[in-house]
Amino acid sequence: MKTIEEIKAAIEAAVPGAGVEIINNPSPSAQHSLLLQRETALAVAQFLRDDAELAFDYLSNVTGVDWLDKEIVEKVKVKKTVTKTVDGVEQQVEETVDETRKRVEPGYLETVYHLYSMAKKHGPLILRLRTANRTDQVELPSFTPIWRSAEFQEREIFDLYGIVYTGHPDLRRILMWEGFKDHPMRKDYVEPDDFEYEPTAHDAVAKRAQEHQAKVAAAQNGGAA
Amino acid sequence: MITPILARQEGWNRQPEIVPDGEGELLEVAMGPHHPSTHGVFRMDVTLDGERIIKLKPVFGYLHRNHEQLGETMSYLAIMPYTDRLDYFSSLSNNWGYALAVEKLAGIQVPERAEYLRVILAELTRIQNHASSVGFLIQDMGASGTPLMYAFKEREKILDLFESLTGSRMMCNYMRFGGCRVDTTAEWLNQARKVVAGIPAFADEFEALLTTNEILMARTQGTGILRPDLAVNAGITGPLLRASGVNYDIRKVDRYGIYDRFDFKVPLGEHGDVYDRFMLRLLELRQSVRILEQALKDIPEGPIMDPKSKIRGFRPKPGEAYGRIEAPKGELGFYVISDGTGNPYRYRVRPPSFVNLTILEDMCLGQNVADVVLILGSIDIVLGEVDR
Amino acid sequence: MAVDENLKIEMGKQGVFVTTLQELYNWGRRSSVWPMNFGLACCAIEMIATTMARYDLARFGAEVFRPSPRQADLMIISGTVTKKMAPQVVRLYNQMGEPRYVIAMGACAISGGPFKQGYNVLKGIDRYIPVDVHIPGCPPRPEALLDAFITLQKKIDAQSLTGENRPRHLNPEGQGEFPVPEQGEHDLEPPSNTLVWPAPMVIR
Numbered sequence: 146m147k148t149i150e151e152i153k154a155a156i157e158a159a160v161p162g163a164g165v166e167i168i169n170n171p172s173p174s175a176q177h178s179l180l181l182q183r184e185t186a187l188a189v190a191q192f193l194r195d196d197a198e199l200a201f202d203y204l205s206n207v208t209g210v211d212w213l214d215k216e217i218v219e220k221v222k223v224k225k226t227v228t229k230t231v232d233g234v235e236q237q238v239e240e241t242v243d244e245t246r247k248r249v250e251p252g253y254l255e256t257v258y259h260l261y262s263m264a265k266k267h268g269p270l271i272l273r274l275r276t277a278n279r280t281d282q283v284e285l286p287s288f289t290p291i292w293r294s295a296e297f298q299e300r301e302i303f304d305l306y307g308i309v310y311t312g313h314p315d316l317r318r319i320l321m322w323e324g325f326k327d328h329p330m331r332k333d334y335v336e337p338d339d340f341e342y343e344p345t346a347h348d349a350v351a352k353r354a355q356e357h358q359a360k361v362a363a364a365q366n367g368g369a370a
Numbered sequence: 371m372i373t374p375i376l377a378r379q380e381g382w383n384r385q386p387e388i389v390p391d392g393e394g395e396l397l398e399v400a401m402g403p404h405h406p407s408t409h410g411v412f413r414m415d416v417t418l419d420g421e422r423i424i425k426l427k428p429v430f431g432y433l434h435r436n437h438e439q440l441g442e443t444m445s446y447l448a449i450m451p452y453t454d455r456l457d458y459f460s461s462l463s464n465n466w467g468y469a470l471a472v473e474k475l476a477g478i479q480v481p482e483r484a485e486y487l488r489v490i491l492a493e494l495t496r497i498q499n500h501a502s503s504v505g506f507l508i509q510d511m512g513a514s515g516t517p518l519m520y521a522f523k524e525r526e527k528i529l530d531l532f533e534s535l536t537g538s539r540m541m542c543n544y545m546r547f548g549g550c551r552v553d554t555t556a557e558w559l560n561q562a563r564k565v566v567a568g569i570p571a572f573a574d575e576f577e578a579l580l581t582t583n584e585i586l587m588a589r590t591q592g593t594g595i596l597r598p599d600l601a602v603n604a605g606i607t608g609p610l611l612r613a614s615g616v617n618y619d620i621r622k623v624d625r626y627g628i629y630d631r632f633d634f635k636v637p638l639g640e641h642g643d644v645y646d647r648f649m650l651r652l653l654e655l656r657q658s659v660r661i662l663e664q665a666l667k668d669i670p671e672g673p674i675m676d677p678k679s680k681i682r683g684f685r686p687k688p689g690e691a692y693g694r695i696e697a698p699k700g701e702l703g704f705y706v707i708s709d710g711t712g713n714p715y716r717y718r719v720r721p722p723s724f725v726n727l728t729i730l731e732d733m734c735l736g737q738n739v740a741d742v743v744l745i746l747g748s749i750d751i752v753l754g755e756v757d758r
Numbered sequence: 759m760a761v762d763e764n765l766k767i768e769m770g771k772q773g774v775f776v777t778t779l780q781e782l783y784n785w786g787r788r789s790s791v792w793p794m795n796f797g798l799a800c801c802a803i804e805m806i807a808t809t810m811a812r813y814d815l816a817r818f819g820a821e822v823f824r825p826s827p828r829q830a831d832l833m834i835i836s837g838t839v840t841k842k843m844a845p846q847v848v849r850l851y852n853q854m855g856e857p858r859y860v861i862a863m864g865a866c867a868i869s870g871g872p873f874k875q876g877y878n879v880l881k882g883i884d885r886y887i888p889v890d891v892h893i894p895g896c897p898p899r900p901e902a903l904l905d906a907f908i909t910l911q912k913k914i915d916a917q918s919l920t921g922e923n924r925p926r927h928l929n930p931e932g933q934g935e936f937p938v939p940e941q942g943e944h945d946l947e948p949p950s951n952t953l954v955w956p957a958p959m960v961i962r
């Protein structure tokens with residue numbers, strides 16, 4: 146199989162303005178991936194499938210990932226002019242001061258595709274697509290017209306993450322019932338409080354149990370009074 | 371076998387819709403979620419024109435147990451027993467798939483003896499899965515009881531092996547990152563050899579039960595045909611794909627574990643109908659016996675765990691890995707994203723039966739309603755894996 | 759009215775068989791419990807294994823698995839009940855004719871089991887319908903299911919035809935229909951049937 150750099154070059158030659166970016170994977174698995182642009186993704190996918198040499202005819206796995214807004218705290222060194230009294234004389238001195246700054250990296254929803262080739266027996270090639278944000282711009286192009294195997298998997302991601310795939314023939318909820326409102330696999334989903342007893346609770350579960358106990362106790366006290 | 375996909379028309383990868391002949395009314399039937407022949411809780415909304423199926427929409431989620439979400443809240447090791455409950459017929463292959471993905475993620479090597487044990491257990495799993503799936507298929511056809519009893523008789527023998535090794539009949543929770551949990555004994559291996567030696571006779575008996583049955587052949591041959599190009603495009607894997615004639619077995623393609631050391635064939639079907647699928651399962655079962663014979667002969671002494679790998683407090687470096695194996699039902703993949711903590715950031719299972727169901731409607735269109743259950747059975751789904 | 763055991767044996771020796779209507783009735787009921795052919799998850803496989811040749815549920819007169827709830831006496835909840843499935847389970851239970859019994863097989867049916875923390879998992883089927891026998895285990899072994907059968911048979915045997923202890927179908931005030939929960943926007947509504955399952959107060 147071609148290396149990921151060669152595939153990137155091939156894509157850029159075939160689809161002008163594809164804007165593909167390599168995302169490095171630092172783990173020993175060394176499965177690097179390609180980040181596609183939303184606008185050109187379909188053309189790139191079509192090329193990957195139909196190119197005689199790459200021939201990625203088999204889309205194995207479609208995964209949704211939720212990346213929350215990240216607050217990044219950095220220490221920056223800043224040069225400042227400070228007034229100081231040195232030897233009894235007031236002076237203007239240049240000094241480097243450590244400063245902590247916070248910046249929020251906006252979150253996004255991501256879809257990861259794992260491609261293989263059955264004809265050439267190589268793979269995997271990993272593609273990524275990212276939405277603009279997590280709230281209102283959650284559209285991504287659907288790969289179902291190109292690989293049928295995306296059909297149910299994209300529906301599942303629509304159900305659990307709320308990514309809307311444009312061009313999907315039948316985008317409905319698949320695992321949860323119709324009429325369910327939330328997207329339960331998102332990291333900020335709050336589960337309904339229907340939980341009463343846990344014999345070996347620890348960590349997050351213990352916290353949930355305690356909160357539930359407090360709620361029940363409050364309701365009972367309120368009811369009694 | 372795979373024809374190039376170039377220059378295809380829009381929508382080629384979808385079965386054309388069937389137009390009702392206009393006589394009589396269309397009937398909408400909901401088969402399931404509690405239906406005598408469905409495999410677990412699974413529903414199909416079927417539109418019928420007389421006996422013919424003109425539309426079929428599968429409805430899932432009745433066993434959606436939040437496997438992936440639970441996986442994100444617990445440690446890497448704690449997920450292992452949950453993988454047993456994905457495809458509850460073949461818990462040991464699931465263990466292997468997950469262990470393989472995490473080993474890729476953390477760069478762990480597995481010692482020889484453990485690799486042999488994994489192969490032995492995975493192939494035993496495949497045998498019992500294929501035997502019972504064929505049994506269920508015939509059960510769906512109306513042969514209530516007897517064939518399934520034959521299959522389960524053999525299954526019980528294999529489950530006894532699992533139980534004496536791992537402590538549980540079905541939920542084995544046996545593999546660890548970098549090896550296996552407990553070592554076997556010489557007696558266990560001898561017992562396994564004895565069981566394996568009995569399997570060909572069982573396969574002969576079972577095959578004779580089926581291949582000489584005229585009703586069975588009439589009902590399954592030519593039913594639910596799946597074209598190879600469509601199968602590839604829809605991501606079908608496992609016996610279903612190979613019955614359509616596509617030679618793709620991950621044991622041969624990826625050569626994960628030590629599968630390159632064994633001499634075995636990948637049987638292929640010709641017609642891609644229900645009959646081929648279930649003959650193919652029987653052929654695969656015989657190939658598994660071949661692998662088992664070799665593995666049981668060659669298994670070396672040695673450690674079963676990589677001494678460097680940590681079981682408790684396991685924290686792989688940030689990164690991601692996708693590991694896949696040839697489970698009895700098809701490609702079982704695990705995709706793990708680590709953010710450096712003790713829990714995976716994202717834990718995804720690529721279930722073979724779920725993806726294989728994509729094609730259910732295409733295979734059923736135009737068939738009789740009685741054949742739906744057969745076609746569904748020939749996909750060999752397990753709901754624990756479909757809905758997770 | 760119970761017959762004296764010794765007298766019964768004595769008369770049996772003379773070829774006279776004495777019994778009470780209640781005993782005869784319960785004997786008949788307990789020896790032909792027909793379970794519903796209904797599997798939910800992994801535990802269902804162990805249920806099937808129980809009916810197969812090795813464990814042979816037929817010894818207890820319960821091998822006739824009926825596909826239709828209307829012909830079944832016993833519902834074995836074998837597996838995880840999800841919130842999507844729970845209304846159907848209650849509906850099936852409502853469709854069964856009296857007398858009807860429920861065995862909750864496995865940790866999942868009892869409390870949600872290993873999947874208890876899941877958002878779509880019902881934390882025990884006894885939130886909506888009354889359960890007669892609980893079998894712990896994940897999955898319970900076939901022997902455990904057989905034991906549950908024997909327990910159920912003992913329970914049937916102990917039911918008298920009149921009085922407080924009589925089965926629900928002989929009690930005109932007994933509850934017949936159980937309310938089917940609705941699937942709401944975030945959760946099942948109501949989250950439990952308080953008549954069947956008063957939420958336990960946990961003491962810590």
Ligand code: SF4
Nearest residue numbers: 800837864865866896
């Ligand atoms: S109790 Fe265990 S074996 Fe039974 S359904 Fe639940 S997870 Fe599966």
